[in-house]
Amino acid sequence: xxxxxxxxxxxxxxxxxxxxxxxxxxxxxxxxxxxxxxxxxxxxxxxxxxxxxxxxxxxxxxxxxxxxxxxxxxxxxxxxxxxxxxxxxxxxxxxxxxxxx
Amino acid sequence: xxxxxxxxxxxxxxxxxxxxxxxxxxxxxxxxxxxxxxxxxxxxxxxxxxxxxxxxxxxxxxxxxxxxxxxxxxxxxxxxxxxxxxxxxxxxxxxxxxxxxxxxxxxxxxxxxxxxxxxxxxxxxxxxxxxxxxxxxxxxxxxxxxxxxxxxxxxxxxxxxxxxxxxxxxxxxxxxxxxxxxxxxxxxxxxxxxxxxxxxxxxxxxxxxxxxxxxxxxxxxxxxxxxxxxxxxxxxxxxxxxxxxxxxxxxxxxxxxxxxxxxxxxxxxxxxxxxxxxxxxxxxxxxxxxxxxxxxxxxxxxxxxxxxxxxxxxxxxxxxxxxxxxxxxxxxxxxxxxxxxxxxxxxxxxxxxxxxxxxxxxxxxxxxxxxxxxxxxxxxxxxxxxxxxxxxxxxxxxxx
Numbered sequence: 001x002x003x004x005x006x007x008x009x010x011x012x013x014x015x016x017x018x019x020x021x022x023x024x025x026x027x028x029x030x031x032x033x034x035x036x037x038x039x040x041x042x043x044x045x046x047x048x049x050x051x052x053x054x055x056x057x058x059x060x061x062x063x064x065x066x067x068x069x070x071x072x073x074x075x076x077x078x079x080x081x082x083x084x085x086x087x088x089x090x091x092x093x094x095x096x097x098x099x100x101x
Numbered sequence: 102x103x104x105x106x107x108x109x110x111x112x113x114x115x116x117x118x119x120x121x122x123x124x125x126x127x128x129x130x131x132x133x134x135x136x137x138x139x140x141x142x143x144x145x146x147x148x149x150x151x152x153x154x155x156x157x158x159x160x161x162x163x164x165x166x167x168x169x170x171x172x173x174x175x176x177x178x179x180x181x182x183x184x185x186x187x188x189x190x191x192x193x194x195x196x197x198x199x200x201x202x203x204x205x206x207x208x209x210x211x212x213x214x215x216x217x218x219x220x221x222x223x224x225x226x227x228x229x230x231x232x233x234x235x236x237x238x239x240x241x242x243x244x245x246x247x248x249x250x251x252x253x254x255x256x257x258x259x260x261x262x263x264x265x266x267x268x269x270x271x272x273x274x275x276x277x278x279x280x281x282x283x284x285x286x287x288x289x290x291x292x293x294x295x296x297x298x299x300x301x302x303x304x305x306x307x308x309x310x311x312x313x314x315x316x317x318x319x320x321x322x323x324x325x326x327x328x329x330x331x332x333x334x335x336x337x338x339x340x341x342x343x344x345x346x347x348x349x350x351x352x353x354x355x356x357x358x359x360x361x362x363x364x365x366x367x368x369x370x371x372x373x374x375x376x377x378x379x380x381x382x383x384x385x386x387x388x389x390x391x392x393x394x395x396x397x398x399x400x401x402x403x404x405x406x407x408x409x410x411x412x413x414x415x416x417x418x419x420x421x422x423x424x425x426x427x428x429x430x431x432x433x434x435x436x437x438x439x440x441x442x443x444x445x446x447x448x449x450x451x452x453x454x455x456x457x458x459x460x461x462x463x464x465x466x467x468x469x470x471x472x473x474x475x476x477x478x479x480x481x482x483x484x485x486x487x488x489x490x491x492x493x494x495x496x497x498x499x500x501x
Contacts, residue, residue: 024369027281057372060274064282088376091383092271093264 003029007041014038017047022058034065044069049080059092066097074099108153115149118142175462182456182465189449196442204435211425218425222418229411236404252393259386267379277372284365291358298351305344312337444479448472 003026004017016033018026034044046062048054066076079101081089089100119142126138315333319326455468 024281024373027278027369028285031282031285054376056270056274056374056376057278057369059271059376060276060278060372063271063275064278067279084380087380087383091267091376091379093267 002026003033005033005038007038011040013043013045014041015045015047017050019050020052022048022051022054022061024055024057027057027061030061030065035068043075043077044071045077045079047079048082048085051082051085054085054088059088059094062094062098073097077101107156111149111152115145118145178462179456179465182452182469186449186453186456189445193442193446193449197439200435200438200442204431207431208428211428215422215425218418218421222415225411225414225418229408232404232407236400252397256386256390256393263379263382263386266382270374270376270379274372274374277368281365281368281372284361284368288358288361288365291354291361294354295351298347298354301347302344305340305347308340308343309337312340444476448476 002019002021004019006015006017007013008015014034016030018030044065062076062078069076073096077099078089078094081100086100089095089098094100122138122142122145126135129135312333315336316330319330319333322329452465452468452472455465460468
């Protein structure tokens with residue numbers, strides 16, 4: 001599985017980790033990860049530590065996630081980005097919409 | 102042999118001998134001896150006078166020779182003086198011309214140099230102006246003072262365009278993913294429909310069964326059940342028909358599902374654009390901006406250096422033009438040279454006059470001497486010294 005989900009100990013944060021290529025092939029899985037009922041989770045984190053590449057579909061998926069969860073700007077965190085991925089996010093001006101760590 | 106001593110000794114000897122012989126004659130009273138003595142005395146005096154007249158004659162000869170030699174010398178000196186005077190005249194006259202030519206050449210060259218230097222200075226100033234105009238254009242202040250083309254605005258526009266492009270990419274992706282989600286939802290709904298159709302299917306199967314049962318009951322009722330048998334037959338036919346329709350709906354639904362699958366794949370392609378293009382473009386832009394910045398700085402520095410050089414050129418030209426202002430001095434110097442020449446020529450002319458009038462050598466030599474003295478006293482060297490002395494006293498110097 002390329003998508004792993006983890007819920008924090010205090011059950012308020014959901015972390016979605018993406019392995020390998022973050023592209024259109026992960027469409028169903030990724031949507032499932034955030035759209036299923038996760039209980040009292042209020043904070044969302046996307047962990048890119050094991051993510052190798054990202055194309056524009058990944059950007060679309062992230063935006064749709066934000067729309068679905070009805071979150072304001074910079075409420076969803078994207079963490080552990082490599083330099084290339086960070087460049088992509090910055091060029092796409094995602095630093096306004098997400099908190100990029 | 103013409104010495105006084107020689108004469109005195111000659112005379113002395115003669116007188117001595119005469120005295121001796123006369124004395125002897127006095128003491129010896131002999132006619133032979135007296136004649137001999139007389140002859141001796143005559144002989145002595147003949148020899149003496151002969152010797153004396155010989156030396157006179159020699160001396161006279163020598164005098165003549167000396168006079169001839171002196172005349173020769175005089176001739177020689179006169180002709181030398183003539184030649185000297187001729188040569189002086191011949192060599193001095195063209196000097197006037199040469200001095201004038203010299204003055205002319207110097208004036209001419211000076212004039213040309215002056216105008217060249219002025220031209221140089223002008224052109225350097227123009228060059229400087231042109232470069233400043235170029236710089237102003239780069240910095241967007243052309244002569245109409247409009248914010249025209251600048252590298253800054255150019256790169257800003259490109260950056261903007263790039264940003265817009267990326268925004269479009271992201272937007273397209275966003276909507277594509279949304280569409281893909283919707284299509285997946287539609288597929289799920291199709292599956293729901295399939296379930297319902299299954300229900301319809303089983304419904305019609307049950308209806309069929311029921312109709313069969315009804316037919317059997319109708320047959321058992323015999324004649325009374327014949328109407329009922331017809332009805333149940335109709336019901337069976339209707340349920341068959343409905344099953345067929347159901348099949349067709351299922352087929353259509355399957356087709357829709359396939360179409361959705363295709364559409365979803367297409368949308369997937371649209372959503373999956375390579376971001377590297379945008380990254381590389383942005384990277385190139387940043388590079389270009391850096392390079393342009395460096396070029397700008399380089400241009401700025403170059404212009405500064407150029408301005409300094411231009412100022413230096415002006416300075417050098419100024420110095421050159423000042424240095425070329427020696428015309429007065431050159432005039433003065435040529436005038437001095439003229440005067441010196443004229444003085445020497447005058448002395449030569451005076452000398453010629455005396456020679457032509459046949460003045461004696463001593464006079465000529467004295468004349469030459471006094472002429473030389475005059476030249477030494479009033480000549481160019483003394484004048485020059487005097488001029489320098491007064492000029493330096495006054496704190497000015499004639500030369501540049």
